[in-house]
Amino acid sequence: MTFDADTLRAELRACLPDPLPRRLGVAVSGGGDSTALMRLLADLAQHEQIDLFAATVDHGLRPESADEALAVSTLAQRWDIPHETLTWQGWDGTGNLQDQARRARYRLLTAWARTKGLNTIALGHTADDQAETVLMRLARAAGVSGLSAMASARKERGVTLLRPLLATTRASLRAYLRAQDIPWVDDPSNQDQRFDRIKARKALSGLDQIGITVETLSRVADNLAQAREALAHYARESALRFVRVVDGDLCVDRDGFDGLPQEIRRRIVVASVFWIAGGEYPSRRKAVDRVLDAISSGQTATLGGCILIPENKKTWICRELNAISNEVAHPAELWDRRWILTGPKAEDAKIRALGEDGILQLEDWRSAGKPRTALLSTPAVWAGGTMVAAPLAGFANGWQAEMRSERSDFAAVILSH
Incomplete structure (x- = not known):
C-alpha cells in the first residue's frame, strides 16, 4: 500500500495529549504495531524534547521470547531510548492464558512506569485490533459499552494508558516499517486458530465483500464510544439526583431510581459495585438485571461482593460481610x-x-x-x-x-x- 510517513506522524500526534507528558513510556512487544509506534514516538520525542522510555514484557511462553525482547532493546538503543525487559513468572498453568497474560502485562507495565516516574504509557493497539474486538464482542451479544471496544485512554493503577493508533491500520504501519527498513517480529500465536481474536481476524478478512472492513468497524466502535460517553454522563447526573453517598455506602431513592431508563439504572448499579467492592470486570448482565428487579420490589440482593438492603423507600448498597x-x-x-x-x-x-x-x-x-x-x-x-x-x-x-x-x-x- 502507499502511505505518507509525515501524514502518519501527524495522525499519531493528533491522537496524543497536547502538550505531551515530559516523560512518556511506550510498551513494545517487538511486533510491527508497537515497533512502528516506538519509532514514530522517537521522532516526536526528539522534536518536542520529551524523554521517551520503552519496556517489553517477556511472558516467557515461547523459547524465542527472550531473543525478541533483546531485539527490541537493540532497536531502542539504536534510537537512544532507554529500554527495560519485564519478565512474567506468575502463571501456574490454570485459567485463561490470554487473559492471565494480559493482566500480568498491565501489572508489570504500570509497576515499571511508577519506578520510572511515568504517568503515561502508549500502547500499540491499531484499528485492526479495534475491529477484531468489535467482532468478538458481537459474538457475546455485548451492549453499547462492549461494542465501543477499546478506549483511546484509560487509567490502570494510577497510570494513564494511551492507544493513539486506534485509527491507524496494521497495513499502513508495516508499510512504514518496510520503507524505513526496520525489522519486526511476527508472533506465531497470531496464527493460532484456538484463540478467539485470531478467529475474528480470519473472519474479518472475508467480510469486506459486504462492506464490513477494519475501517468501518473501527468507526462503529468510535460512534458507540460517543454514545457510551453520553449515557455515562446521563447516569452520573441521575446518580447525583437519586443516590446519596454515606460513609462509603450508597443510599438509593427507589422512586426516583425506578423512573430512570433501565440502561441508566444498570450503569449506576454496575458503578456502585465497582466503587464499593472494586474488581476488574462488571457483573454479568443477567445478575445485574436481577438486582434491578430486587431494587424495584424492595427486596434484599447481593452482587459482586455487595449487599443491597431495602429500608422504607430507600435501598442501601453496602459491602457484603461475607x-x-x-x-x-x-x-x-x-x-x-x-x-x-x-x-x-x-x-x-x-x-x-x-x-x-x-x-x-x-x-x-x-x-x-x-x-x-x-x-x-x-x-x-x-x-x-x-x-x-x-x-x-x-x-x-x-x-x-x-x-x-x-x-x-x-x-x-x-x-x-
Missing part, C-alpha cells in the same frame, strides 16, 4: 482496598470488619443512621476480642476512617465504567 470477613490490616494500612484507620496507639490493634461480635458491643449503633446489616461490614479497631473503635458505626473513640483518595469520588466511577 466478602471481607477475613480481611485484616494494621492501623494506617489499607483495609479492604479503600479504608485507612488511624487513631491513638493501641497495643496489638488490628483492623477488621465490625461483624456481629462488634455490633453487640455497641450501645447505640442506631445513631449511625444506617441499617444494622450495613454496619456489620464497616471497619473496626480490635484488640483481641475487644472492639476498640468503630468510627463508621458511631463509636469513634479517638479513631477516624478515611477512604483511599482514588476511590473517594463515586461520580467519577460512573464516568469510567
Whole structure:
C-alpha cells in the first residue's frame, strides 16, 4: 500500500495529549504495531524534547521470547531510548492464558512506569485490533459499552494508558516499517486458530465483500464510544439526583431510581459495585438485571461482593460481610482496598470488619443512621476480642476512617465504567 510517513506522524500526534507528558513510556512487544509506534514516538520525542522510555514484557511462553525482547532493546538503543525487559513468572498453568497474560502485562507495565516516574504509557493497539474486538464482542451479544471496544485512554493503577493508533491500520504501519527498513517480529500465536481474536481476524478478512472492513468497524466502535460517553454522563447526573453517598455506602431513592431508563439504572448499579467492592470486570448482565428487579420490589440482593438492603423507600448498597470477613490490616494500612484507620496507639490493634461480635458491643449503633446489616461490614479497631473503635458505626473513640483518595469520588466511577 502507499502511505505518507509525515501524514502518519501527524495522525499519531493528533491522537496524543497536547502538550505531551515530559516523560512518556511506550510498551513494545517487538511486533510491527508497537515497533512502528516506538519509532514514530522517537521522532516526536526528539522534536518536542520529551524523554521517551520503552519496556517489553517477556511472558516467557515461547523459547524465542527472550531473543525478541533483546531485539527490541537493540532497536531502542539504536534510537537512544532507554529500554527495560519485564519478565512474567506468575502463571501456574490454570485459567485463561490470554487473559492471565494480559493482566500480568498491565501489572508489570504500570509497576515499571511508577519506578520510572511515568504517568503515561502508549500502547500499540491499531484499528485492526479495534475491529477484531468489535467482532468478538458481537459474538457475546455485548451492549453499547462492549461494542465501543477499546478506549483511546484509560487509567490502570494510577497510570494513564494511551492507544493513539486506534485509527491507524496494521497495513499502513508495516508499510512504514518496510520503507524505513526496520525489522519486526511476527508472533506465531497470531496464527493460532484456538484463540478467539485470531478467529475474528480470519473472519474479518472475508467480510469486506459486504462492506464490513477494519475501517468501518473501527468507526462503529468510535460512534458507540460517543454514545457510551453520553449515557455515562446521563447516569452520573441521575446518580447525583437519586443516590446519596454515606460513609462509603450508597443510599438509593427507589422512586426516583425506578423512573430512570433501565440502561441508566444498570450503569449506576454496575458503578456502585465497582466503587464499593472494586474488581476488574462488571457483573454479568443477567445478575445485574436481577438486582434491578430486587431494587424495584424492595427486596434484599447481593452482587459482586455487595449487599443491597431495602429500608422504607430507600435501598442501601453496602459491602457484603461475607466478602471481607477475613480481611485484616494494621492501623494506617489499607483495609479492604479503600479504608485507612488511624487513631491513638493501641497495643496489638488490628483492623477488621465490625461483624456481629462488634455490633453487640455497641450501645447505640442506631445513631449511625444506617441499617444494622450495613454496619456489620464497616471497619473496626480490635484488640483481641475487644472492639476498640468503630468510627463508621458511631463509636469513634479517638479513631477516624478515611477512604483511599482514588476511590473517594463515586461520580467519577460512573464516568469510567
